[in-house]
Amino acid sequence: MSLVEGFAVTHKRYVPYAHAHYGGNLVDGAYGLGVFGDVATELSIRTDGDEGLFAGYSSVEFLAPIQAGDVLEATATLVRIGNRSRELRFEARVVCRAEPDRGSSAARVLAEPLLVTRATGTVVAP
Numbered sequence: 001m002s003l004v005e006g007f008a009v010t011h012k013r014y015v016p017y018a019h020a021h022y023g024g025n026l027v028d029g030a031y032g033l034g035v036f037g038d039v040a041t042e043l044s045i046r047t048d049g050d051e052g053l054f055a056g057y058s059s060v061e062f063l064a065p066i067q068a069g070d071v072l073e074a075t076a077t078l079v080r081i082g083n084r085s086r087e088l089r090f091e092a093r094v095v096c097r098a099e100p101d102r103g104s105s106a107a108r109v110l111a112e113p114l115l116v117t118r119a120t121g122t123v124v125a126p
Helices: 029-048
Strands: 008-014 020-022 053-062 071-081 085-098 107-124
Touching: 008 029, 029 053, 029 071, 029 085, 029 107, 071 107
Parallel strands: none
Antiparallel strands: 008 071, 053 107, 071 085, 085 107
16 A cells, blocks of 8 residues: 555546537536546555545636547546545546547547646545
8 A cells, every 4th residue: 555645546538429418529527527536546445445435625627628539537646644534636638539520530649638627635534
């Protein structure tokens, strides 16, 4: 286990078209928060040997849209260790994006990942 500030876990996932709810294949912001929950769970397992419980977010910023066909990279970083609480910093970036104008399955790797969501939250270890 790695209970040290600065410890980080990263997940990558493809955003399926089934999750698009709005015009332009936009995905709701809650999708990114769900990914943050998953990466926080792995971080909790690695640091405390338990999935932990997510207590809440102290800040959430939606900086750019997530779209169906994106490849999303989400990172949780341990920034503060309490007796049972763990404060985490989250960042989600789009690393690949669909390009439907070029064809139904066309996509590209972004030269620079696009920061789409940033948040701070607290998980509680048993």
